[in-house]
Amino acid sequence: DGKDGVQGHGKCDYETVFTNAKAGMDNVDKDYVRDMVYEMSKNSKFFVNEQQKNQQSDERNKRLKARVEALTQAELNSACQIADRFIDSEDDGRDLSRTFVHVDMDAFFAGIEILKNPDLANVPFGTGSLAMLSTANYEARKYGVRSAMPGFIAKELCRKPSPRSNLKPAELLFVGNYRHGEYSHVSKQIMKVLEGFDPHIKRAGIDEAYLDVTDYMKKHDMTPTQVADKIRSTVENTTVTFLQHPTPAAGLTCSCGVAPNRRLAKICSDIRKPNGHYILPPSRDAILHFVSTLPIRKVNGIGRVSERMLQHVYGVTQCGQLLEHRAAICASLRPLTWKWLMGVGLGL
Known part of the structure; x- marks a missing residue:
């Protein structure tokens, strides 16, 4: 259905804009929140702009993927050798002496407001406005509410919680006004x-x-x-x-x-x-084990655009996979970028 323009993947894209999980959101019905956010936002200028940026990003990723798929085995072998030398050097220089x-x-922000008014401790609330929340307390996060979310969407999520959850309808309070x-x-x-x-x-x-x-x-x-x-x-x-x-x-x-x-x-x-x-x-082994299954989005510096690129071009969703795909990554990205990614894969 193309009636909504470039949003064939719109709901998935919007999940990364407003519903990227924060602490306290592990049990949130992400599909429900994603759909609610999508329906309340799809006609906004912000949404259209996000869709256009996603389309541009997808086009860049398609071109990059085509370059990767066109790499010869000789090019991959050469890139792998370069990457291996860099990885060995970085690994040898690993410093485990500091804590x-x-x-x-x-x-x-929410914690300060609760100290000022303890009655807020067990009710969902956020600081900010209907236009944008600057933070949400943990009670609000249970409903899928988070910082950087428009307040009017946050209120609706609390009023209409997922039927698959055990949450009761609630009225989101706005306090502090930042x-x-x-x-x-x-x-x-x-x-x-x-x-x-x-x-x-x-x-x-x-x-x-x-x-x-x-x-x-x-x-x-x-x-x-x-x-x-x-x-x-x-x-x-x-x-x-x-x-x-x-x-x-x-x-x-x-x-x-x-x-x-x-x-x-x-x-x-x-x-x-x-x-x-x-x-x-x-411990080197403990670190490599830790990062092996770590989602790439957990790394500071890998945002929505980089996450989409790594997923769509290289099939990388976990940090350990960066090392597995080192040949293609090294052969197709700028040295500063691929070296940084190898450091992420090593847990450096």
């Missing part, structure tokens, strides 16, 4: 606390940061588990204090990912959300 923690606040000044103040206080674990903290946004805790662990004779627990408890206890919340042990929570490099630490911080931590041991 990094990615600290990611749990539904940060009080950025207040959120920024809280963020600065948290970052100041985290500097106690690493004075050279690398901030990655208002609600996340990277810490190199190697020296801290040595100084205090701590294990990765102990330092992750210490970070989480320190953040929670500190936010109770400076937000002057009346209930002890009810501060903001965060999740931590611990790994031998920042990229892996960020991926790991999402695994035990909310209010948990995941530790990836500093």
